[in-house]
Amino acid sequence: MSLLKRIPLFVLRLLALGATVSATAIMITSRDTADVLSMKFEAKFSNSPTFKYFVIVNAIASGYTLILLFFPAKSSCGHFILVLDLIIALLLDSSISACLAIGQVGKKGNSHAGWLPICGQVPKFCDHITGALISGFVAAIIYFLILLYSLHNLMNLFTISQD
Numbered sequence: 452m453s454l455l456k457r458i459p460l461f462v463l464r465l466l467a468l469g470a471t472v473s474a475t476a477i478m479i480t481s482r483d484t485a486d487v488l489s490m491k492f493e494a495k496f497s498n499s500p501t502f503k504y505f506v507i508v509n510a511i512a513s514g515y516t517l518i519l520l521f522f523p524a525k526s527s528c529g530h531f532i533l534v535l536d537l538i539i540a541l542l543l544d545s546s547i548s549a550c551l552a553i554g555q556v557g558k559k560g561n562s563h564a565g566w567l568p569i570c571g572q573v574p575k576f577c578d579h580i581t582g583a584l585i586s587g588f589v590a591a592i593i594y595f596l597i598l599l600y601s602l603h604n605l606m607n608l609f610t611i612s613q614d
Contacts, residue, residue: 467593505583
């Protein structure tokens with residue numbers, strides 16, 4: 452791939468790295484305490500398997516993106532990288548979807564199941580979760596753009612070689 456075609460991909464990967472690292476850091480630092488009937492409760496990301504999944508997926512995406520930033524330009528495994536990009540994008544989407552569902556229950560509750568909203572008692576925790584989800588959503592969008600750009604380059608490569 453020529454240098455001019457690699458620059459936008461490098462910038463997109465750099466942006467994706469920033470978004471996934473910040474999503475991970477924000478989620479890990481989400482913590483708040485509440486006093487309910489003179490009992491102290493602590494809300495933190497590690498209380499929910501969904502939030503743990505979000506952190507693990509964003510950490511994997513961060514590591515993968517960091518490795519690809521230093522990957523040689525003249526590599527012959529472009530198709531394999533494209534497949535891995537697709538897997539990372541799908542993992543990011545699934546973790547965000549799961550966290551949005553849990554976040555909605557935390558914010559609004561579920562009267563049918565008898566679950567009360569908790570964001571009134573631990574607003575700092577909910578604000579951190581919201582920030583992490585926004586950053587994760589930005590990372591997912593950037594990975595979608597990376598996929599589109601890579602597929603566009605791959606299609607151009609096939610049309611040039613057929614001429």
